[in-house]
Amino acid sequence: MRFWRLLLLATPLLAETTWKEVAPILERRCVQCHQKGEVAPMAFTSYAETRPFAKAIRQAVARQSMPPWHAAPGAHSFRNDRSLTAAETATLAAWVDAGAPRGSAPDSSAPASGPRRWKLGQPDRIVQVPGFVVPASGQLPYSFLIIPLNLKQDTWLRAAEFRIDQRQVVHHINAFVRPPGSSYLAGFPVNEVFTPTPAQRSKRHAHERVFDRRQLVLGYEPGYEPMPWLEDGAKLIPAGSDLVFEMHYNPGGAPAVDRSEFALYFAPAAPRHRVVAIDTLRDLDFVIPPHANGFVSQAAMTLARPARLLSVQPHMHVRGKQMNVRIVYPDGRAETVLAVPKYDFNWQTTYVLAKPLDLPKGTRLESTAGFDNSVNNRFNPDPAASVRWGDQTTEEMHIAFLELVIEANGDPEKLFSSLPASPRPTVPAAAPQD
Ligand code: HEC
Known part of the structure; x- marks a missing residue:
């Protein structure tokens, strides 16, 4: 009995899996990265683009190297879980095994609108790294950039977003808020990149409170995805604070000039909750x-x-x-x-x-x-x-x-x-x- 059922499921005559079934899965799970201008090296936004990678797709999803997601299933689920369901994996595999047919479906999967400049919408403020020169090789120390925000009053940040310019050389960029009076990089110039020694970086006032020194707003590392923090929750930028970028570049074999940007989204009113990192x-x-x-x-x-x-x-x-x-x-x-x-x-x-x-x-x-x-x-x-x-x-x-x-x-x-x-x-x- 079970044998016959298996045979029935396996028969390709029944319902061949075609691009029509596959396109929505790719759109849901892959295209955020696999489209022109995004992190992945190839686009899966049309049948023609995807077809040459059919075998690689089957392998990657079977090995679970794609989509990139490294949390083991457990008691808690995650809002940004990228992993495929068993049914989605099976559909992708069946499609490849059937020879990756197009069927009668249209060629395209996702709308051709392309990546939006800011995923979270039009920012209230944009701050830029003014052209960081990365050599072809070598090891670079952490570099810093202090940017005065000139906010006259305490301001709530409901979201922030990085737009990374030279992805192949940016190891990470952390954005901190530095409240007035902080010991953090005190005395260093503003609006220009500098590289302090580790001792200069860790200097602090005696008994200085952690959040009076600096507050992490957002970090960019590969795998980063823009997301608002929480409905009705925001991060606080005390009046008179500066923004500090801690930047680490890894030379990638060719010289590059990075002009990454950071977008700030202010909350219109004080939220009920404060988010702290x-x-x-x-x-x-x-x-x-x-x-x-x-x-x-x-x-x-x-x-x-x-x-x-x-x-x-x-x-x-x-x-x-x-x-x-x-x-x-x-x-x-x-x-x-x-x-x-x-x-x-x-x-x-x-x-x-x-x-x-x-x-x-x-x-x-x-x-x-x-x-x-x-x-x-x-x-x-x-x-x-x-x-x-x-x-x-x-x-x-x-x-x-x-x-x-x-x-x-x-x-x-x-x-x-x-x-x-x-x-x-x-x-x-x-x-x-x-
Ligand atoms: C969060 C971003 C992201 C998502 C989501 C994603 N990919 Fe990728 N993918 C990448 C990047 C970056 C690379 C190239 C670097 C690498 O291989 O890790 C890649 C490489 C690949 C490769 C070629 C190399 C390899 O690792 O086998 C395949 C095939 C692939 N992805 C398939 C998929 C499929 C299928 C999905 C959706 C089910 C998917 N990816 C979702 C970012 C992503």
Whole structure:
């Protein structure tokens, strides 16, 4: 009985899978990147463009290397989940196996309108990197650019968007808000690019509050997708703040001049909630031994006030292998919020929870990062090295960036106030690096 049913499903006479069934899947799941002017090297917006890649598509979806999505299925779903359903994968495979026929469907899949300049609409303000010159080769230190925003009053930002100009050389750009009086890069010139020493970068006033020094607005890394933070939630830009770009370029074999842009979208009125990004779930002290595969670094922090968790973004470099982020509630309940079993440094995805999680005061957040410093890691630049925290891709990092929501007039500093000691050492709020 079951045998006959299988045979029936497999018979191509029944209903051959054609471009008509395939085009909507590509449009839904692939075309955001696979169109002219976007990150992927080939477009899938028409049958003619897609047909030569049919076999590669079958392989990529079977291997699950495409669409790029690295979270293991778990208790939580993500708003930006790019993965295919089993039915979609089966349809793509059936189409390729049938010889990738067009059938009688029209050639085109997506509207030919092309990528919009700003995905989130017309910005209120656009800030530009004024032509950063990237040489053909070498290692570049982090560069910085301070841009005064000249905002006379506290302003709420409901969204921000990066438009990256030279994708092949931009490793990352982080945009920070620097409130007036901050120690962060104090004394450096504005509106021009400079490269401070690590010591100059980490200088701070004694007892300076974390959010008085700088606040992360948005980071761009490959895999970045523009998204508003939350309905009725916005980030605060205190009056008189500057915008600071922290920029890291990786030379790509040919000289390039980058003119990336950053768009700001202001909220018309004060929101009910404030969105804050923190980078304190991290381990600054690990040393990965030479040739070690399976080295694990642990980080933990405890919330000293309630907050809602919006998103998690694991960050490691080329030796990063896996990351897990776990929540331990004050009542002892524990759950994994994000598991990335096969980390890929080319895709620094921010995993945005479909349903934000309420975290009571006293909740402990833990992250576990696994590294592969062996020769089996084909991205490993030097298996003989002892590897510590550092800016360069040849060094490592272990951070789980978190976006949290508090009430609009709440004090985000209270997230970090010291609490009774937790079983594992809490990462200090005023960390030495930045
Ligand atoms: C978020 C962006 C993004 C999405 C979504 C995406 N791709 Fe890709 N794709 C890329 C990029 C970038 C490359 C080239 C670099 C690489 O291979 O990782 C690529 C490469 C490919 C390749 C050729 C090389 C390889 O890895 O096999 C195939 C085939 C492919 N994609 C198929 C798909 C299909 C099919 C979908 C949808 C079901 C899809 N991609 C969705 C960004 C994306």
